Amino acid sequence: MNSEVLRIATINADELETPPLSLGQLAWRRFRRHKLAVIGAGVLLLLFLYAFAGALFFSESYANHNDTSLRLDAPTYSHPFGTDTIGRDILARTVYGGQISLLIGLFAVLIETSCGILVGAIAGYYGGLVDNILMRITEAMLNIPEIFLLIVMAKFLSGKIPDMTIMGRTFSGSVVLIVIIIGGTSWMYLARIVRAEFLSLKENDFVLAARATGTSNLRIIFLHILPNSIAPIVVTATLGVANAILSEAYISFLGLGVQPPTATWGNMLDGANNYLDSAPWLWFFPGLLILLTVLSINFLGDGIRDALDPRSRTV
Amino acid sequence: MTRYIIRRFLQGIPLLFIISVVLFVLMMTMGDPIATMGGRSITRQADRVRLTRQLGLDKPLYVQYIYWLVGNDWTKVDLDGDGVAETAGTRRGILRGDFGTSLVNRGEPVLQVIWERLPNTLLLMLASEVVVVLGAFLVGIYSALRQYSAWDHFITALLFIGYSMPIFFIALLSMYIFAVLFKRWGLPYLPTVGMFDPQVGKTTGQVLLHMVLPVLSMSIVSFASYSRYIRSTMLEVLGQDYIRTAKSKGLTRQDIIFVHALKNASLPIVTVVGLDLPFLLGGAVVTERIFAWPGTGRLFLDHVARGDMPVVMGILMLISVAVIIFQIITDVVYAWLDPRIRYEA
Numbered sequence: 001m002n003s004e005v006l007r008i009a010t011i012n013a014d015e016l017e018t019p020p021l022s023l024g025q026l027a028w029r030r031f032r033r034h035k036l037a038v039i040g041a042g043v044l045l046l047l048f049l050y051a052f053a054g055a056l057f058f059s060e061s062y063a064n065h066n067d068t069s070l071r072l073d074a075p076t077y078s079h080p081f082g083t084d085t086i087g088r089d090i091l092a093r094t095v096y097g098g099q100i101s102l103l104i105g106l107f108a109v110l111i112e113t114s115c116g117i118l119v120g121a122i123a124g125y126y127g128g129l130v131d132n133i134l135m136r137i138t139e140a141m142l143n144i145p146e147i148f149l150l151i152v153m154a155k156f157l158s159g160k161i162p163d164m165t166i167m168g169r170t171f172s173g174s175v176v177l178i179v180i181i182i183g184g185t186s187w188m189y190l191a192r193i194v195r196a197e198f199l200s201l202k203e204n205d206f207v208l209a210a211r212a213t214g215t216s217n218l219r220i221i222f223l224h225i226l227p228n229s230i231a232p233i234v235v236t237a238t239l240g241v242a243n244a245i246l247s248e249a250y251i252s253f254l255g256l257g258v259q260p261p262t263a264t265w266g267n268m269l270d271g272a273n274n275y276l277d278s279a280p281w282l283w284f285f286p287g288l289l290i291l292l293t294v295l296s297i298n299f300l301g302d303g304i305r306d307a308l309d310p311r312s313r314t315v
Numbered sequence: 316m317t318r319y320i321i322r323r324f325l326q327g328i329p330l331l332f333i334i335s336v337v338l339f340v341l342m343m344t345m346g347d348p349i350a351t352m353g354g355r356s357i358t359r360q361a362d363r364v365r366l367t368r369q370l371g372l373d374k375p376l377y378v379q380y381i382y383w384l385v386g387n388d389w390t391k392v393d394l395d396g397d398g399v400a401e402t403a404g405t406r407r408g409i410l411r412g413d414f415g416t417s418l419v420n421r422g423e424p425v426l427q428v429i430w431e432r433l434p435n436t437l438l439l440m441l442a443s444e445v446v447v448v449l450g451a452f453l454v455g456i457y458s459a460l461r462q463y464s465a466w467d468h469f470i471t472a473l474l475f476i477g478y479s480m481p482i483f484f485i486a487l488l489s490m491y492i493f494a495v496l497f498k499r500w501g502l503p504y505l506p507t508v509g510m511f512d513p514q515v516g517k518t519t520g521q522v523l524l525h526m527v528l529p530v531l532s533m534s535i536v537s538f539a540s541y542s543r544y545i546r547s548t549m550l551e552v553l554g555q556d557y558i559r560t561a562k563s564k565g566l567t568r569q570d571i572i573f574v575h576a577l578k579n580a581s582l583p584i585v586t587v588v589g590l591d592l593p594f595l596l597g598g599a600v601v602t603e604r605i606f607a608w609p610g611t612g613r614l615f616l617d618h619v620a621r622g623d624m625p626v627v628m629g630i631l632m633l634i635s636v637a638v639i640i641f642q643i644i645t646d647v648v649y650a651w652l653d654p655r656i657r658y659e660a
Contacts, residue, residue, distance in 0.1 A: 036472070140333040143638045144631060145594050147601070148615065152627070155619055156341045242479065249481045250601055254616065273487060273605050276507070277495045287484035295479035 030307040037303020040296035047293050051098030063092035064261045075281055082281035084268070094285055097263035101245055102293070104179055104264070108244035111183025112190060113237050119187065120194025121221050125202055135195070138188045146185055150247060153181045154256040172262040182247045190236050197229035231308040238304055242297035249290050265290045316650070320643060327639040334635050339380050342624045348372070348418050350622075368394055383415070383628075384408050409632065415625035419618060425629040429611060433596070435510065436603070436610030440595035442526060443533040447541050448588060450534065455545025456577065462550060471543075478539035486532040486605045493528060508607040529606045533599055537591075544587060545580065552580040582653055589645030593637035 021029070031037060067087040075082040081090035123134040141149070157180070161173035201207070202225060210220050245265075251257040252266030260267060265286040272283035349366045367373050371382055371392065387404030394402045407413035414425035454474075458467045477485075490507045497504035505528055506512065511521035552558065553576055561575045596611065603612035611630060618626040650656045 036475075136330060136333060140330055140337065143330065143334055143635045144338075145634065148631060148634070151600070151616070151619055152338070152341050152631075156344050246481055250483075253481075253483050253601065254604065269483060269487075273483075273490070276487060276490055280491055280495075283484075283487050287481065287487065290481050291476070291479055291484055294481070295476060298475060298479050 027307040031303050034303035034306050036299045037306075040299030040303065043292060043296040044300060047098065047289070047296070048102065051095055051102055054092075054095035055099070058089070058092035058095055060096055062089065063096045063263060064088065074279075081285045082279065084282055085271070085275070085279075090268070090281065090285055093263040093268060094265065094289055097265045097268055097286065098289060100175060100258065100262060101248060101265045101290070104175065104182070104248045104258075105241045105245040105293075107179045108182035108186070108248075109237050109240040111180065112187045112240050112244070113233065115183065115187035116190025116236075117194050117226070117233065120191040121198055121226065123191070124195035124198025125217070125221050125225070127199075131195075134191075138191050141185070142188045146247070147250060149185045150181060150251050151254070151256060153185060154178070154251055157181065158256070172259050174257065174259045175262060178248055178251065178257050181251075182244045186240065186243060186247070190233065190240070193232050193236060194229060197232065198225055201225045201228055234308060235301060235305045238297065238301035242294045242301070245290065245297075246294055316647070320647060323643045323646070327643075330639065331632075331635060335384070335632060336380065338628060338631055339383065340376070342628055343376065348622055348624060365394075368392070382406060382408065385410055386413060409629075414629040414632075417618075417623055417626050419621050419623045419626070425625045428626055429614065429629055429633065432609060432611045432614045435608065436612065437595065438522075439526060439529055439533075439603075439608060439610060440599070443530045443537075444588070444591070444595065446530060446534045447537050448584070451538060451541035451545050451584075452581070454538075455542040456549055456572070458542070458546045459549035459553065460572070474539035474542060477535040480536065482532055482536050482599070482601050483605055485535050486528070486602060489528050489531055490605075510609060525606075525608075529599075529602050529608055532606075533602050541584070541587065545584060548583050549576065549580040552576045555579075582649070585649055585652060586645055589641055589648065593634060593641040596634050596637050 065088060067083075069087065071083060071085055071087040073079055073083040073087070079089050079091065081094065084090055084093070119134050119138065123131040123138075154177070157177050158174070161177050163173050164176070198221075207220060207224060210224050215224070248257060248264060249266035249269070252264050253269050255267075255270050258264045258267050268286040269283050272279075275282050348370060349363050349372075371379055371387070374382070382404070383406075386406040386408030388407060390404055391400040392402055392404050393400040406415065409415075412426075417423050417425055417428045420428055454470060458470050461467050493505045494507045495504075506525050507528065510525050511517045515521050558571060558576060561571045566575070600612040600616055602608070603610045604616060607613075615627065615630050618630075
């Protein structure tokens with residue numbers, strides 16, 4: 001008894017407190033509180049499942065199989081989403097189209113992020129003439145509305161990349177092209193954000209210390225400064241996926257994007273306005289899937305922003 | 316201030332130069348301009364060679380760019396292909412306001428081609444800009460005054476949906492509901508394509524009726540960012556000391572919201588509108604295509620498809636110039652409205 005009292009009495013004040021949370025745990029707590037973001041993440045997961053697990057139920061040749069005797073059939077039991085203008089099953093095409101659309105979104109953002117970080121980091125870190133030149137180019141590209149730039153670039157590069165076969169599936173070369181075009185016309189905002197981060201971070205003492213110990217510029221940029229500006233980059237990249245999927249949809253809708261028979265949610269809508277009245281299922285399902293994807297990514301991005309960077313609460 | 320404005324204009328010049336060079340290079344594989352000029356008939360080889368020389372396409376790229384920029388009336392060009400430049404050039408270059416002639420509408424000056432379409436686009440775009448700004452003020456102020464209420468959350472969710480919608484999906488959906496379904500149900504329905512019913516003619520009523528759906532579609536997309544912006548600036552202003560002062564001296568709620576808060580909260584929106592305005596010139600490419608609206612956006616699409624480089628280049632350069640000018644105007648207007656802002660010369 002006596003010893004027990006003694007034990008309680010000697011408990012250290014620090015031991016009574018819960019262990020401090022790491023930055024990641026704090027971010028996760030803030031993220032969890034953002035209900036819409038959690039729902040968004042869930043829906044997004046389901047959409048990925050739909051596109052990738054759906055492939056287990058339909059083969060790609062089925063998705064591209066056309067039967068003109070079945071053209072523009074309304075949704076029935078055997079074709080739950082109906083059939084398109086040449087009798088292809090729309091359900092199967094939304095599955096395979098979804099794969100392409102989602103992958104285009106992810107890969108385009110990969111390019112966007114690499115370009116944005118590279119330009120922003122170099123401009124912000126080195127400053128001076130390099131900064132001036134890079135920022136003028138960035139401004140020049142921001143000066144033209146994105147959709148115009150996309151159209152001109154798509155026209156410029158169309159047909160330059162041959163079809164390719166990856167893992168037994170043939171992809172239209174236009175898929176790669178669209179990834180490059182979307183990535184290449186959307187990096188400017190990120191570049192500006194990264195540059196602003198670098199401009200302020202490079203004045204810190206840890207950069208001075210790194211320089212004093214003879215660390216190379218490359219190591220300072222990528223190992224010392226970049227990790228400190230990761231929050232806005234992650235947020236911009238997340239929202240960038242939504243934008244890239246929308247861009248793909250716009251450009252394919254205009255017939256300048258991914259070429260059939262490769263389906264994407266965007267090119268399934270190409271020409272659908274001619275069947276507005278007679279076959280609404282033609283445009284409704286792909287359109288709805290794009291909306292759901294973009295919406296859930298936007299909610300997710302909003303949640304990530306709140307979690308990683310609680311100070312910046314913008315639109 | 317004057318020095319600041321002059322400096323900004325001077326900075327715009329190298330920017331426009333970079334833009335024009337990049338675009339000019341991108342234009343080079345737009346299509347076969349000579350096939351475009353020939354129309355449906357196949358161009359004979361002899362004609363091809365002659366047209367190539369006439370358009371200056373036999374020249375290296377940088378010479379073509381110089382001719383486009385400053386014209387070629389100061390030099391002689393070789394039209395008959397004998398290697399001797401004998402004919403005086405006629406182009407004056409875009410620096411002297413000559414954007415060249417359209418290849419599709421043969422011989423028609425580019426500016427005239429664009430000018431014909433511009434009013435249609437401005438009509439559509441300005442209407443939707445007005446709808447968006449007015450609506451965004453209503454919604455933004457309402458949400459700000461009832462922050463975190465059920466209505467605020469509901470409005471936020473709706474705005475997010477609108478913001479995430481591809482514009483063609485809104486367009487198709489609204490066309491289906493207000494034109495197809497309304498017609499089926501025997502209700503008065505809206506027209507879907509064009510600017511007016513050819514049987515009735517281009518009357519004000521017809522144009523207004525045809526504008527409803529395109530304006531609706533475009534407004535929904537940009538509604539979210541505007542109203543969220545107003546909501547956040549309004550919230551910021553409502554937390555200021557002078558609002559508390561106004562409250563404590565017993566002003567009515569209306570006075571506080573509409574006179575003291577709104578005046579200051581609406582300042583930042585000037586920037587957003589100012590930076591958005593020049594993009595209206597280009598029109599909404601997708602919207603104009605779906606609703607078959609004869610504006611500059613559709614003009615751009617049609618002429619890109621047929622490789623009409625002078626017109627495409629003309630539209631893009633006009634937008635670029637407008638963007639730069641509007642940026643400067645926005646900054647100046649903002650400094651004029653908000654005396655706290657000073658630009659060093």
